[in-house]
Amino acid sequence: MPASLGPGPWAVIASAAAMTAIVGVRYLVTSGLFAWITGRVRPGIYMGLNRQIRREIGWSLLSAAIYGIPAGLAAWGWQEHGWTRIYTDAREYPLWWMPASLLACLFLHDTWFYWTHRWMHLPRPFRIAHAVHHASRPPTAWAAMSFHPVEAITGAVVIPALVFVVPVHVGVLGLVLTIMTVMGVTNHMGWEIFPRRLVHSRIGHWLITASHHHRHHESYRCNYGLYFRFWDHLCGTDRGLSSP
Numbered sequence: 001m002p003a004s005l006g007p008g009p010w011a012v013i014a015s016a017a018a019m020t021a022i023v024g025v026r027y028l029v030t031s032g033l034f035a036w037i038t039g040r041v042r043p044g045i046y047m048g049l050n051r052q053i054r055r056e057i058g059w060s061l062l063s064a065a066i067y068g069i070p071a072g073l074a075a076w077g078w079q080e081h082g083w084t085r086i087y088t089d090a091r092e093y094p095l096w097w098m099p100a101s102l103l104a105c106l107f108l109h110d111t112w113f114y115w116t117h118r119w120m121h122l123p124r125p126f127r128i129a130h131a132v133h134h135a136s137r138p139p140t141a142w143a144a145m146s147f148h149p150v151e152a153i154t155g156a157v158v159i160p161a162l163v164f165v166v167p168v169h170v171g172v173l174g175l176v177l178t179i180m181t182v183m184g185v186t187n188h189m190g191w192e193i194f195p196r197r198l199v200h201s202r203i204g205h206w207l208i209t210a211s212h213h214h215r216h217h218e219s220y221r222c223n224y225g226l227y228f229r230f231w232d233h234l235c236g237t238d239r240g241l242s243s244p
């Protein structure tokens with residue numbers, strides 16, 4: 001170990017490397033699972049997309065490495081110094097805070113995503129940061145993390161920053177990460193996995209699933225949200241659903 005690097009820096013590097021591995025494996029397992037399901041229920045829709053899929057996997061694994069750095073820093077700060085507001089004793093806050101904090105995390109993530117995403121649709125930021133994501137035409141289950149490194153940085157910092165601000169039970173944090181992962185994959189899968197009755201219901205009017213995000217990949221200048229249609233409705237950028 002070089003003299004200038006004490007155990008502290010090595011612990012941070014080890015934490016970032018572990019997080020990179022976790023995010024990378026999580027991506028491969030989740031995208032692999034939904035790509036396999038796609039092959040069963042919509043055989044042939046990824047036909048002729050092998051080159052695109054290889055690119056999607058390459059960009060996604062690079063994104064996993066980028067996501068691992070702030071996640072590793074936050075995990076290290078939590079474990080070594082108790083810096084974050086992650087808590088493990090469910091009685092530390094009232095029980096109602098669990099669903100409330102889940103919604104708060106998703107809404108704040110959605111808000112950050114909506115505005116950074118709109119910004120990345122300006123001509124210059126689009127060319128630099130977002131064209132990679134839209135090179136998937138049509139996107140597949142492997143496109144969930146297919147981002148240019150600049151876009152990956154904007155996505156990677158959100159949850160690690162939120163855990164310093166919002167008190168969140170470790171189980172709720174796990175649920176936030178699960179929802180983020182599953183929705184990221186299913187929204188790009190090229191077909192709607194949720195029942196029509198939900199997607200076209202009054203609740204569906206406020207939720208983003210593949211039918212909504214697929215439209216963004218078709219038309220570019222609408223449907224910018226991540227989980228909720230709140231900002232799209234408020235800002236007049238919601239153009240309704242596609243039928244992937």
Ligand SMILES: [Zn+2]
Nearest residue numbers: 133188213217
């Ligand atoms: Zn997308």
Ligand SMILES: [Zn+2]
Nearest residue numbers: 117121130216
């Ligand atoms: Zn976009």
